[in-house]
Amino acid sequence: MERRKIDIILASILILLSIIILTNDGLADGGVETDLGSLFLPRIVACFIILFAGTIGLQSFIKLSRNQPLDEHEVISTTGFLGVFIYIAIFIAYWFFVPYVGFLVATPFVMLAIAALLGGRNWLVLTIMSVLVPLIIFYGSRQFLRVFLPTWSL
Amino acid sequence: MIDNILNGFASVFAVGPILGIVAGIFIGIIFGAIPGISAIMAIAIILPLTFYVDPIIGITMLLAVYKAGIYGGSISAILINTPGAAASFLTALDGNALTKKGQAGKALALSLFSSVTGEALATIVLIFVAAPISIISLQAGPIEKVFLLLFAFTVVGSLAGESIARGLLSCCLGMLFAMVGLSTITGAARFTFGYTELMAGFTFTPMLIGVLVMPEILNVVRKRNMASQTLSLQRSTNPSDNRLSWREFSSLWRTLLKSSGIGTFIGALPGLGSSTAAFIAYGEAKRTSKQPEKFGKGSLEGIASAESANNAVCGSSMIPMLTLSIPGDDVAALLMGAFLIHGLTPGPMIFFEHTETIYAIFAGFLLTDLFLLLIARSGFRFFIKVASLKRYFIFPCVTVFAFFGAFTAGQNINDVLILIVFTILGYGMRLVGLNPAIFIIGFILTPFLEQNLDQAIAIVGGDYSRFFATPFAWIFTALSMFFIYSSVRLKKRQQANVT
Structure with a gap:
């Protein structure tokens, strides 16, 4: 199995989930008001997830589109x-x-x-x-x- | 400090802690020696059993498993060229070469003495360095701690991952999972989607066993059709081949001291771990050796350097955890979890709030070295026999212990479901190159980050520039940048070497 395709799918899913975290206020329920709010840190983390997942997905997409030979760690053996x-x-x-x-x-x-x-x-x-x-x-x-x-x- | 150390010895010289240490050493050596099972697996499985005993007994037992497990990895490395732990890879090179020459007894003895020397020296450094560093780190307020934690995330994520992006993504995912449940700051229910079972967040022990232990079992299941080698110790007819003479051991003292020093230093830095320490120490020993050509072909210096360095990491990896609340590697993260479960929050305050307990644990560390030497020396044949059991005897038992460990955490069958979910997640993470150990570190440290961030915001009010008024902010930001830069360079160099 080729890991590059999985990278692209995984990156897309993670980016989508991060966008939901960034835009949906209903993910935190109740609690007291503070300066930062309950979703401040999750949203910061979501931004970083978009950044890192995007980097991984983009790198794999470029390699895939250029038909670059697979590295050893980019092949997932399905044996067993x-x-x-x-x-x-x-x-x-x-x-x-x-x-x-x-x-x-x-x-x-x-x-x-x-x-x-x-x-x-x-x-x-x-x-x-x-x-x-x-x-x-x-x-x-x-x-x-x-x-x-x-x-x-x- | 001397008073505290003596009190620590007084606390640990009791039936409970000594039995815990002895049991931990037996479990650690056996688990470490079985290829496919690591020390971390043993610690994760034993962890729930320690919930019900005194922290001194429980934590010293876990530390004994850790130390003995790292040493146990060298047994299979020497006898069948299959390292039980990744850090024993270099020991396998020289140790197995000696086994082929009929000198397995000598290689095993040297590996044991080097391991104990490295561990004991690192433990002494830990005892004398941790408390003074904690006094300095006590000066840090919430703002400094926020930058310190961000530095820890950056260093661990960028150095330990397959790539920087994958390492840091693993850390972010761990942070996100840590935020499920009731917020400790606001009391809001986050990411619970109406399920009351998620209010308390994910239970730590099943998650830990799922992410770190179970994927190892799945790997064994996946490779079930590959033939497994049997450990056996062949005695040579020449008695000098079966033992290590004092002359041989004393000729290695420079290598042992230097490699232990390297291991201690590397272990104290977050994110590098015992494998890195062994490689650096081995390289340095080879560079300065009078017989570098013997390395890889049965060099005693090679075994001494690799083993003393990778075992020295055991003691010194506790320094950042106990002084700064930063677990440096996966085992330290797991031990930090154990400390938290036992009501001891690792950090500078631990030396003031739990003085007796912490020095008893230090004393237990030193006692473990002594017992490891005695038990391993007298029981080579026994450990080899147990570690040679077929995998269809070992892994059904490990599976049941994993189930039991997950259930024991809260006596709740839903925790077993958490174990299954995180097993699949942990295995999937390994397949796509994400690092489960960094995930766990992100999970453990996030509550501390959130708490300190909230306090820091309360301190600075609306004037966010005050975040950068402290020199620590600039120092840790600069250090984070430096680590990312050096990690990029290191990975580029590794890629260039491969091509």
């Missing part, structure tokens, strides 16, 4: 991205199910899924680890840290 998406999906499912099935039930499945994703096939050891680690964390945090992890609520 599927694994990244699967990992994020596992994590989102983990976040979603934990309040319902509890930490002790959800965690072994998540650990096994991630281990499988990373190529683990040593199922006996992985299963023991996936059961023991959540148990230790659950009871350890309850006893020593007074942190109460979610439990089964269905």
